[in-house]
Amino acid sequence: MSLPKNEDFGFIGIVIALILVFFYFILGISGAMSALGIMLFFTVPSYIILGNFDLSHEEKIVFAFFIGVGIFPSIVYWLGMFISFKIAIFITFVLLVAAGFTAKSFRHR
């Protein structure tokens, strides 16, 4: 697995900040929060999981988003039938991030 280098994290941080500022200017706080939500829920958990595979950095980001928009809401939808939808979002996020890190620790053993 190839982890992003520290300088890449710095660059990714700048890109994310630019995106959030852009959406804030065109659609206000609602736009910025929506953009943050899209990145946070649909990309971050599956990005961590895909970190366990031999993929390039760009592949991980793109695949993470396109997989995330299917996997994340599927879990949320089922949980949302039994508990509050908002809580289901939170639990799904924690579950998927934990799954990604757990898989990573298993690979390192």
Next chain:
Amino acid sequence: MKIKKSHVETIIFLVVYLFAVYMWTLPFQKNRTPYGEFDAISHWELADYIAETDKTFIDLPPFIDYSYGGQNSFRPHTLWYPPPFHTDLAIISSFAPERVVPVYLTNAVFATAILVSLFFVVRSLYGFLPAILSSFLLSFSMRDIMPYLWGQWPERFGYAFIPLILYCFYFYYTTYSKEDSKPHYLYIMGILLAVQMMVHPLSFFHSMVGLLVLGTFLFIKNRKIPLNFRHIGIALVLFIFLLSIFPYQTGNVIKSFMEKSSKKHDYPSVSRLFHWAPEPKDFVGSVPASYFSFSDMHGMWTLPFLLIGIAVLIIRRENRDLFLLAWLVSLYLILHRDFIEKYFFLHRSLSASAHIFVPITAIGILSIPSFLVFLKKYQNILKYIGAAVFVFLVLSYNAPAAYSILSSAYDSPIIRLVPAQMEASEWIKQNVPEDMNVSVMGPPWDGMGQMVYWISSYSLRISLPFEGFLTWKKYKDKPEIARYHLLNDYVMFDYSQIGMLQDRRFVDQWLAFEQQYMGNHTLLYNKNNIRVYKYEPS
């Protein structure tokens, strides 16, 4: 931090992408009220209901069931699409403030996701320049913008998966050998196919045809079949597992695919094999004729470069060229599926044409310097001149038309909800039981009919045009339905929009009706030229 070439390329792509998003969000940047045709209403309400009620559902809520209860032919009264797309919108709507912007912005990001997937794939295969030119031209693609505005939301997003699915298969195939392989590309392909099916089945079938053609092309050239049952088996298990998460909706997709069209269609003439687009005359009333025009949708200037690009790919026939050719051929096959009597949504597949025309057009213009052998040492400079010409033509021909349609889309106050209607709808949501009908009197069915459905959508309650069972005698053959409504309905008199019309006929008609019939009934809401009564039969 050291600035790398990849950083600069990422920033350039980001500028192009954000500019596209800026353009595509123009319809709701200033006026933050919902808009769109009936398709848009259905997508909006599925997402908004989940976010507003903080719960998901198996059986459709009454106000959605009224219109769409029969859409799922496998299990009626349940969702007809698999839930992920609308749940995505609902998740962002729950996370971000406001009701309208999060749903519409998430949809805009999804609709423009093809810029991301196309850039990523073309960059991997051909480098940065063709990739950025492709995304740039695609930002102004009228074939994408028009269905996006009409409300074909999931379908727009579904098409963004096609290049990625083909990419995964391509990398699995081209890197495969008995000693070494990269099976994770096949696993990711299985997952992406399942997610694409959940987003929109039409684009999934397009991908399947694309995989078949790409596999055939690569086999003919490379003479190898990457037949590893373990890899294929795992990809298949992932695919089937994901589709089994929502069995009713998967069942609906399978059942709908197997069903024969109930509408009588003429078998297409052989001459259609020589045309890309279906016949515009077959879609009069649902899609404007310009949608079928290459010139109006892509710009005639792209045609020579597109043809040069196709010629270059056919002559060169590298694996990466076969990738684009297979995608192109699969589009042709999908657009001619009426020859095997699959007519459903035929015209909608045309909306995927720019996605493959655009990269081939970019490759076409960037290939021209390679023909000028006498200028070999200036090839690089000529390439950049070609790119500059490309950008100039896009800005001159494609950008103005796209900007014009996006900046003026739904900008009339009589075709989208006005704040008074939204406020009244919020009141209805708080004060009217969920299974109650609210009959809306005001917006005439012809021309403003969708307003009643928008009010229904925003109030999360069934709303019928009251005229339906009184003035129009819509239910004269079903008196029990009319009677049920007359005995139970809430009645909304909405003058907020018809008051803006030059024609005072509607206002006068409903004012007279209200004075004559509503005097004995309880007035519950009276604000901004909207009144809501509880109809009490005497």
